[in-house]
Amino acid sequence: MTALKRIEREPLWDLAHAQLRDALLAGRFEPGTVLTLRSLAESFGTSITPVRDAVTRLVAQGVLQQGPRNSAIVPHLSRRELSDLTVVRCALEGRAAREAALHRHDDATLRKLQERLSTMQSLIAARKLESYLEHHRKFHFGIYAMSGIPLLVETIENMWLRCGPVLSYVIPEYVVLLKGWDHHTAALKAIVAGDADGAEREIVADISDAAHYLASLADSTGQLRRPSLVTS
Amino acid sequence: MTALKRIEREPLWDLAHAQLRDALLAGRFEPGTVLTLRSLAESFGTSITPVRDAVTRLVAQGVLQQGPRNSAIVPHLSRRELSDLTVVRCALEGRAAREAALHRHDDATLRKLQERLSTMQSLIAARKLESYLEHHRKFHFGIYAMSGIPLLVETIENMWLRCGPVLSYVIPEYVVLLKGWDHHTAALKAIVAGDADGAEREIVADISDAAHYLASLADSTGQLRRPSLVTS
DNA sequence: CGACGATGTTTGTTATAACAAACAACAAAA
DNA sequence: TTTTGTTGTTTGTTATAACAAACATCGTCG
Numbered sequence: 084m085t086a087l088k089r090i091e092r093e094p095l096w097d098l099a100h101a102q103l104r105d106a107l108l109a110g111r112f113e114p115g116t117v118l119t120l121r122s123l124a125e126s127f128g129t130s131i132t133p134v135r136d137a138v139t140r141l142v143a144q145g146v147l148q149q150g151p152r153n154s155a156i157v158p159h160l161s162r163r164e165l166s167d168l169t170v171v172r173c174a175l176e177g178r179a180a181r182e183a184a185l186h187r188h189d190d191a192t193l194r195k196l197q198e199r200l201s202t203m204q205s206l207i208a209a210r211k212l213e214s215y216l217e218h219h220r221k222f223h224f225g226i227y228a229m230s231g232i233p234l235l236v237e238t239i240e241n242m243w244l245r246c247g248p249v250l251s252y253v254i255p256e257y258v259v260l261l262k263g264w265d266h267h268t269a270a271l272k273a274i275v276a277g278d279a280d281g282a283e284r285e286i287v288a289d290i291s292d293a294a295h296y297l298a299s300l301a302d303s304t305g306q307l308r309r310p311s312l313v314t315s
Numbered sequence: 316m317t318a319l320k321r322i323e324r325e326p327l328w329d330l331a332h333a334q335l336r337d338a339l340l341a342g343r344f345e346p347g348t349v350l351t352l353r354s355l356a357e358s359f360g361t362s363i364t365p366v367r368d369a370v371t372r373l374v375a376q377g378v379l380q381q382g383p384r385n386s387a388i389v390p391h392l393s394r395r396e397l398s399d400l401t402v403v404r405c406a407l408e409g410r411a412a413r414e415a416a417l418h419r420h421d422d423a424t425l426r427k428l429q430e431r432l433s434t435m436q437s438l439i440a441a442r443k444l445e446s447y448l449e450h451h452r453k454f455h456f457g458i459y460a461m462s463g464i465p466l467l468v469e470t471i472e473n474m475w476l477r478c479g480p481v482l483s484y485v486i487p488e489y490v491v492l493l494k495g496w497d498h499h500t501a502a503l504k505a506i507v508a509g510d511a512d513g514a515e516r517e518i519v520a521d522i523s524d525a526a527h528y529l530a531s532l533a534d535s536t537g538q539l540r541r542p543s544l545v546t547s
Numbered sequence: 548c549g550a551c552g553a554t555g556t557t558t559g560t561t562a563t564a565a566c567a568a569a570c571a572a573c574a575a576a577a
Numbered sequence: 578t579t580t581t582g583t584t585g586t587t588t589g590t591t592a593t594a595a596c597a598a599a600c601a602t603c604g605t606c607g
Contacts, residue, residue, distance in 0.1 A: 094385065094559085094560065094561090095560080095561070096560085096561090119587080119588065119589090120588075120589070121587085121588070121589095129561080129562090130561060130562045130563075131562085131563095131589090132560080132561055132562065132563090133560080133561070133562095135368075135589085135590095136367075136368075136371050136560095139368050139371050139372055139375070140371055140372070140374075140375040141375075142372075143371075143372040143373075143375035143376050144375050144376075145466075145469070151569090152568075152569065152570095152588075152589065153326065153588095153589060153590085154588075154589075164466070167464045167465070167466045167467065168466060170410065170414065170464055170467065171407070171410075171464070171466055171467050171470060174406045174407060174409075174410040175403070175406060175407070177406075178402065178403075178405075178406040182402065232399045232402055232403070233399065234377075234396070234399045234400060234403055234477075235399065235402065235403050235406075237377070238403060238470065238473075241470075245466075326589085326590065326591090327590080327591075328590085328591090351557080351558065351559090352558075352559070353557085353558070353559095361591080361592090362591060362592045362593075363559090363592085363593095364590080364591050364592065364593090365590080365591070365592095367559085367560095368590095383599090384558075384559065384598075384599065384600095385558095385559060385560085386558075386559070
């Protein structure tokens with residue numbers, strides 16, 4: 084058999100899962116929207132079976148909330164839930180930064196992160212905020228990957244998914260207002276220096292500051308909503 | 316409307332999910348076993364559709380590992396994975412204990428935990444180790460619930476599910492060998508006293524000690540296996 | 548005797564239909 | 578006008594069948 088094909092084709096529900104996940108993370112669904120299986124199936128051009136698998140998986144991950152009749156609704160994020168999320172994220176991501184600082188790393192990976200950091204700063208200066216988000220995410224997870232603990236990275240990713248929409252439409256204006264990159268450079272510097280306490284402190288400060296800014300935007304009911312949403 | 320019926324009937328896949336979850340946690344499946352949808356469906360007396368939902372959910376939670384052809388296999392736990400699990404658990408559960416110590420609590424809940432603690436000690440003395448496990452779990456989660464952060468409790472529960480089988484057949488003989496209840500009483504005492512540092516330290520020590528004991532039981536390949544399993 | 552290939556079986560994937568519960572709309576009665 | 582009962586629609590749930598890929602079995606050829 085000459086076939087080295089290694090087909091490794093992905094199932095339909097995996098595609099649906101990825102698409103839904105990205106849409107949620109990008110904030111393309113209004114919080115409170117009920118996602119019906121048949122409408123999703125129609126938009127994907129498949130049967131309801133694959134989208135049911137995808138939605139089941141997303142609900143299990145906590146990305147989607149399950150409504151009254153086991154319907155999947157894209158979750159609102161209250162100030163309280165954001166606060167809880169912040170506690171868990173600080174524990175997890177702070178620990179990841181600490182573990183990263185305790186290891187010795189290749190120069191290549193360190194240089195890559197530093198390059199990303201400088202491109203992030205130039206993106207801020209140029210007000211290219213759409214592409215900043217992606218770099219922001221990759222910088223954080225680049226640090227977390229340096230912990231060498233896949234389970235930790237996976238759990239952190241789960242938490243990001245839960246607060247994804249809120250981050251997506253608030254971080255850009257936050258980062259241009261504040262001096263947010265401060266903690267990023269400090270954290271990376273601490274990791275390079277092997278300063279575990281400093282790395283954890285800076286990452287926790289980065290998360291806490293952003294969360295504090297977000298919490299100040301909540302309305303009277305404690306709900307966090309998209310501030311402007313200038314739909315093109 | 317006289318109807319107070321509150322039907323609240325659970326779907327079949329929810330029952331299958333709960334049964335599988337409990338079986339995993341109790342260690343009734345040998346690690347490495349492939350769970351086929353049709354055989355599970357037959358044992359549950361249902362179609363494959365509900366069990367597919369349940370398995371999908373368990374895989375999404377990381378409780379089950381997905382094998383080569385997207386088949387679900389009950390995961391082996393290597394020494395390395397146990398180590399990673401321990402890091403995450405310490406970060407999470409230590410934080411939960413810390414948060415619990417920072418709050419003021421009802422006397423009722425505190426007394427309930429203390430009662431559970433004394434029954435645990437008497438169970439150890441009487442060598443009733445099967446029922447000890449359940450109390451052990453409820454004591455820990457009783458503390459974590461006192462953090463007042465449901466997301467934190469939920470995430471911790473997820474981690475317990477991942478190492479469930481190993482704990483189930485090792486903890487009993489561990490707890491009778493060592494003076495394991497020491498950390499439990501110390502942690503609860505610290506929480507009552509509002510000593511956040513002490514509460515975190517004791518819970519972390521409890522987890523670390525048990526993990527260290529488990530790691531010493533790994534075979535040459537780094538796999539953790541059921542030590543004796545005296546099947547009745 | 549050993550290796551290669553055909554064939555049947557197993558197993559996850561997907562589509563479809565039938566079903567039940569919940570919601571919405573409308574009409575009729577108090 | 579308000580309330581109530583009925584009906585039609587929506588939507589998640591479950592079963593079943595068809596399908597494709599992977600694995601096992603076994604026969605045939607070298």
